[in-house]
Amino acid sequence: MFKRVVLFLATNLAVLALISIVMAVLQSVFGINLGGAGGNVGLLVFAALFGFGGSFVSLLMSKWVAKRGTGAHVIEQPRNEAEQWLVATVRRQAERAGIKMPEVAIYDAPEINAFATGPSRNNSLVAVSTGLLRAMSRDEAEAVLGHEVSHVANGDMVTMALIQGVLNTFVIVLSRVVGRVIDGFISGGRDSGPGIGYYLIVFVLDMVFGLFASMIAMWFSRRREFRADEGGAALAGRDKMVAALQRLSQTYGASTLPKQVAAFGISGGVAHGLRRLMMSHPPLEERIEALRNAPLDPASAGIHA
Template identity: 70%
Template structure:
């Protein structure tokens, strides 16, 4: 909880400092900013938190994940028992446990409430991993829930969205004024909206880099949490298995960042660190408590 609050306060502080610098350089009147900040916060945080609140529903719908209510076989009984034990050790409520059709080895956790989360595994994971390896993957996902990573990512994304909206309009207004001179009536021309659109795309790329940097950081923490819940050697073995059997993720884009393996992307836009780096970090670290 403290880390989430600290991150939220630090990112907001950084945004305020940067916005203040930009306003000072461009000569923007602070009194004109109140409406823009309210507008940006509503849209910046609104979309992020709506996505978080709907995350479980959308994850089930988009992957076809079937929640296990009554175990139908020994594998499902083992899944429920393992998640229940790990959730109890991590100090969170029992998540829903689901299985979805997917040939790759993967799993994900999502949900707006750490005590009412969803943990889902692919059929590929069940077919290609030993129980020890699967236990470590489940521990990794439980650690994500216990660490509050879904909520933290929503907070961070809301701050970044607000930053992009505000900065694009401040800089866009300055560029439009410089290009148009003293436009009659003092209003914004059509070019202003084109400039803002382009700037939102550019600043959005930088915001994505920041978001993905944090996502990579949280994967190391979740690996450490999985090592604590299942054992470090089991966590290392699970990541080694991923290296051998890792295929293209079939998870939808909005969920892929929460998978155990992540998707392919350039370094700055990767949601997960390379598997070799994650394995090396586990081998170098002492046992870490969630």
């Protein structure tokens, strides 16, 4: 879990650092002012292009990245009874959820896990690990599949891309506006244009605001897990979904999912203290308790009656 958080932060910081360098080049070489006075419109446009661009490129490539990162085998023609059951279960759940049949895949990993990804509700992938197929009963696996189909039906992949785009844009704009104020205060209000001090300040602010943005994104991610649990219960039954979460809590180990799809796995690990703020999933015991007390409404979980 800690390594995934570090990689997640490092990736975002690398993107923000690149943005700072590009903006400096545009200012010094081409005279395009995105950080100084009068550059607010250009800054906003630039921030939105970078902020949303990266998120939506990742979204569009999500299925390809997931397949490559996990080595998932997409079931074109079921080779055995287990694969036949997987495809039939996902098809039945997808029809009830009102979405196009997702691609169904199996990937080789020892842990009990599954994930859903894809650029839209009607262009998605649902994959399960070989560890899940070995360790879970059919009822438990059915609930896990319902959880993942619910993610697709709720449009969670698109929602998270939009949230990340908004947060990225906010970080880029706010760090440069605040950086401009701080640089002006340090320079005594001299209008000599942004110097090296300004870009150093902005780089630090990118890291600080980026950390807070990541916490906000992870908060949204945790909320959607509760809803997907309710969706899985609506599709497979509350008792089956509770049993699946209990099985996960008894056997959960370190995830081997690549960071691009780790947030869409069935379980996100365990963390305490401040590290909990960077968790993409709530603790399993909280999910079990919430599901037991939830008044299951299929419509609110994105499932058609």
